[in-house]
Amino acid sequence: MQILKDRFNRLLLGTLLLLLTSGTVTFFVLANSSSVVTADQAFRDIPLDHPVYQLCRQLIRIGAVRPRPGMTLEPFEKISASDWNHALMQIGKHSARVIPEAAKFGSNDEVCADSICRRLQSLAPDECELLRPPSSDSTRLAVYFMLERCLLE
Numbered sequence: 001m002q003i004l005k006d007r008f009n010r011l012l013l014g015t016l017l018l019l020l021t022s023g024t025v026t027f028f029v030l031a032n033s034s035s036v037v038t039a040d041q042a043f044r045d046i047p048l049d050h051p052v053y054q055l056c057r058q059l060i061r062i063g064a065v066r067p068r069p070g071m072t073l074e075p076f077e078k079i080s081a082s083d084w085n086h087a088l089m090q091i092g093k094h095s096a097r098v099i100p101e102a103a104k105f106g107s108n109d110e111v112c113a114d115s116i117c118r119r120l121q122s123l124a125p126d127e128c129e130l131l132r133p134p135s136s137d138s139t140r141l142a143v144y145f146m147l148e149r150c151l152l153e
Contacts, residue, residue: 043073056144058152064090065144075141081105083140084116088123091151099123113138116146124150 046052052075059065064087068074085104092099103119105111116138128150
């Protein structure tokens with residue numbers, strides 16, 4: 001009977017060690033894998049698998065997308081002048097490029113789709129297809145997408 005208990009205890013200990021080892025290896029593999037991490041910064045109102053994290057990946061990475069109060073993105077709200085100016089400054093800092101004052105907005109009253117497109121046309125290379133025809137969308141998501149595609153790619 002004692003021999004049976006010893007074998008059972010060794011088997012139980014071996015199983016425990018195997019589980020502990022596989023859990024540790026799995027943790028280190030996943031923790032060091034950049035393909036598993038969805039986003040550097042997660043927003044409370046956007047699920048981690050939402051396309052916004054891919055559409056604006058570089059802007060989020062360089063800190064050009066500022067979260068709203070409560071760590072929300074509010075992607076379908078109109079972009080504010082301060083958000084636009086912050087994004088441009090971060091893009092300029094990241095790409096070692098001087099952003100002209102004319103590209104910035106002075107107040108929220110100036111922000112509209114046409115003025116956004118005009119400012120982007122002055123900054124973006126001629127081959128940026130998103131600027132033809134001008135978009136009528138001035139939501140945060142649409143503007144961040146245009147900034148990423150026209151100025152960071």
